[in-house]
Amino acid sequence: MKEMTPREREASSNDYLNRDLSWIEFNWRVLEEAQDPETPLLERMKFLAIVSSNLDEFMSVRVAGVKDQIKAGYVKKDFTGYTPAGLFKRVMKRASKMVSEQYKTYRELTRQLSKEGIIFTDYEDLNLTQRKAMDEYYHEIIFPVLTPMAVDQSRPFPLVHTQALYLAVVLMKEDEDPEDEPYFAIVQVPSNLSRFIEVPVRSNSKKHEFVLLEELMEQHMHTLFSGYTPVAVHAFRLTRNADLTLNEEGAEDLLEEIEKELRRRRWGSPVRLEVQKGIHPYALEQLQYEFEISDNTIEIDGPIDLTYFMKLSGSLKGYDHLRYKPIEPVYPAELDDTDDIFEVLRQQDVLVYHPYESFDAITDFICQAADDPKVLAIKVTLYRVSGNSPLIEALASAAESGKQVTVVVELKARFDEERNIAWARKLEQAGCHVVYGLVGLKTHAKITLVVRQEQDGLRRYVHVGTGNYNDNTAKLYTDVGLFTSHTIIGEDASALFNEVTGYSAPHNWKAFGVAPTDMKDKLFEKIRREAMHASLGKPARIVAKFNSLSNQEIIDELYAASRAGVKIDLIVRGVCCLRPGVPGLSENIRILSIVDRFLEHSRILYFENEGEREVYISSADWMTRNLTRRIELICPVFDKQIQESLIRILELSLSDNVKARQLQSNGMYVRVINEEVPLRSQFEAMRIKSWKKKKPHPEA
Structure with a gap:
């Protein structure tokens, strides 16, 4: 292939996908698993919970970092062409769209669950017997642990814990003019009580009916504020910056320093405010003013924080038909x-x-x-x-x-x-x-x-x-x-x-590649070796499986290898900043992502090496933090039969046409659809012989 001129190859932001936008696309793939009708219903609820859990961490770490850059006045573009302000705007637009789709999926799944006898009901829809039981539960179990916290001149806004659920309460004094400014208070929804409260049903019924804890609290909010009338009660949830800022060199005891920083994390700067749809304007004004967060307030059309479905999906008895069949891991x-x-x-x-x-x-x-x-x-x-x-x-x-x-x-x-x-x-x-x-x-x-x-x-x-x-x-x-x-x-x-x-000079590693000292250089060496072989017309191929790819230098090395003619297959579950399939740049690179029952987490590397194949396992993803700020290793596999087993594990992933998605040059993923017999790599791997039985390595 003709080498491009320096001007043609001048670094362009269009050559790379943005890390944070790529992560959002990964979480979309998780959401697609919640939407897949072929996935058992309670497993779909788990995927829905995972979407929320992933988004919580993304907001508290990645978005928090972008907001810090904006606050510091940082305007330089990253290597993908985004300023912090531009990236924040794009990320929040995509994240908001994802949340909207997530709750649309939630409503559909709860409708399907109700057909199976798992019902989430409103308090108003309970019959008299059920209401009485719920009223008793509130007074005996919930009420004693609640603490109403008023906000006024003598009582400043209390500490709101990150990712804890609260109720914002707008109140009027019973003898005051309704036109007067209302009173405001918050009440934390107890995290040590079950979020879903089972309602008694008829003794011969096989149904399970639930009322949410916060709804039961809302119905009884008047019991916490005698002499006042609750005008509006709406849920909200705050996400704070959760990144630790450590002065390790100045810390005499790292353990004690981290304990201090964990306590400070409770006061991390606000990053995201989730509020219940239809929240009272006065309550929203109070929250946004206190948290200084008008730029990242998300209205939620449903229960805030769907992570609780993870526990519910696993705890319900008698619904095994709505779950994956359990697997019993075999002993080697x-x-x-x-x-x-x-x-x-x-x-x-x-x-x-x-x-x-x-x-x-x-x-x-x-x-x-x-x-x-x-x-x-x-x-x-x-x-x-x-x-x-x-x-x-x-x-x-x-x-x-x-x-x-x-x-x-x-x-x-x-x-x-x-x-x-x-x-x-x-x-x-x-x-x-x-x-x-x-x-x-x-x-x-x-x-x-x-x-x-x-x-x-x-x-x-x-x-x-x-x-x-x-x-x-x-x-x-x-x-x-x-x-x-x-x-x-x-x-x-x-x-x-x-x-x-201890104190040791950098070691001359005989087998390992170790970050941050020499792992990156060893990876470069092996990628360049494949490129040299390809340019000489010799067998050259790279297959690698890991979680994330975001280091620009490694991406550039892969681009160079692709231009030299190396066939490159990458199985990257999550973030990927490499743009595949671009003529003259990455047309020899294919990238797959597999999101399925189990979280794909293994890191396996394969280099053709002119027929003298090399196989490695690794702890590291191909991200800057792994290569420069962590102690990581890659370890060679010398045993030929184990090499074959690892190669077949890679081949199973590359052959997946049920749960695999292929990354397009525009940054979007599409499901792999072909005329081959359906192969779901994780399910095929359950048949241990499919990857462990010795057999010849098929030519690519």
Whole structure:
């Protein structure tokens, strides 16, 4: 292909898609799952809840950052051509449209649920018996925990917690002129009570009928303000800036500094105000004045905050036909017939693919290491762990028995900070060496190192994963993990922990690529190598699977490889700033996104390398933060059979024509539709043999 002239290739913002707008398109794909009639009804409600949860985080972090730039007077365009002000306007327009579509979907789904006997009803529609029961519930359970908070000259506006639900109450004194200025108060909807209250139905009825907690409060608001008449009661919800601002270098104790910052997060600047449609003008005026947020007020035509449907969908009994059939993860066959995992790993490497294969293999690996008297040391990175993680107990037990246990706990894992602080304290009390990583960097690598004394000397056993050591998310996310006792990987694992926990010069990695030191350069090297091979007419191909792609330098390298003739297939679940299919720029690049039952989370890289194929697993997405501000790693897979398994996992994703969407050059996604037999990659992966059985690699 003829090389473009420098003038033709002069950097243009049109070459890139904006990260935040791309994220909104991802959340649209989640919403499409809620709208898909082929998805079981209660699962569609879960997707609807996920849309809200995703949007909450997006507003509190990404939009908050854009607003901070606007406030600071920052007017420079980003590499996609947007100023902060222009981006904010575009993002809010798209987000508002999404919310409108979300609630349209909500109304449709609740209609369908009512046909199944799951009914959300208004208080006015209850019969006398049901009203009496709800009145009793209010007075006995709800009323005692409510706190009305008046706002006037002597009582300033109270603290409104981020993403908590409140009722704004406009009141008139019973003996005053209705033309006088009204009184104003707010009442928090208790978050420790069920948001959906089940209404008694006839004993032989199979229906489940619910009234929302805030509606029950609204009907009884007069009980909180004697001598006043509630003129209007409407729900509202505030989202604050949730990004932590840490002075790590000046912090004597990072753990204490983060605890302080978490307390300050409650006072983060307002980012978004959601109000119930039809809110009283006086209430809206009071809220917008207090929060200084007229530029991002969203009217909600329905219940504010649909995340509560996540709990409801999982708790309803007797509706299994409205859910996916449960899957039981299988234990990896290579480890199934042994009581000694180390004996197996001395002979072979083992790949585990979650959630189709059980996380118990990882738990057993660490538990066996904790109990084994020959094990001298255990080192592990923890980014996000579950609320009752068995790994924490095993690590604590190992330390108490005298083993050297080192745990790198990432305190800055967003929205998991408090949980990680609790685990860090528990591990320290048990005698573990707890390290909080390096100043200015998040430790995002997922790796465990076990050092064991054996007859022929010390041997290192390593687990490297693409996902967190979290037994709960391992049932919901697709991730891969590699168990190995390969000498080179073991040496690099030791060096990695030494760099994180001590003072070490940058290591000359034999196997790993590690961010922020050399991962980006290694990726560049491999992309350029494929481009060189393509230019010489040799086999050249790149297939990569990860969550996000937003680093401009890597995008430019991929563009150059595409122009050289490299066939590039990327499976990018979420944000993607690369614009595929542009003649002379990216016509050899195809980008797919799969949104399905499980959250696609694995990071797998494949390079053709002139027929000497290389396969890697990684903790990192191809984003600037992962490559420059986090400790990440890519790990080679040396075992040929495991390479084949990982290649087939990639092939399954590339062959998906049920849940895959393909990114167009205009930034929109369209479903993959072809004449092939329908293939749903996640469902196909449940048949373990479809990716683990050894077979020849088909030519692309």
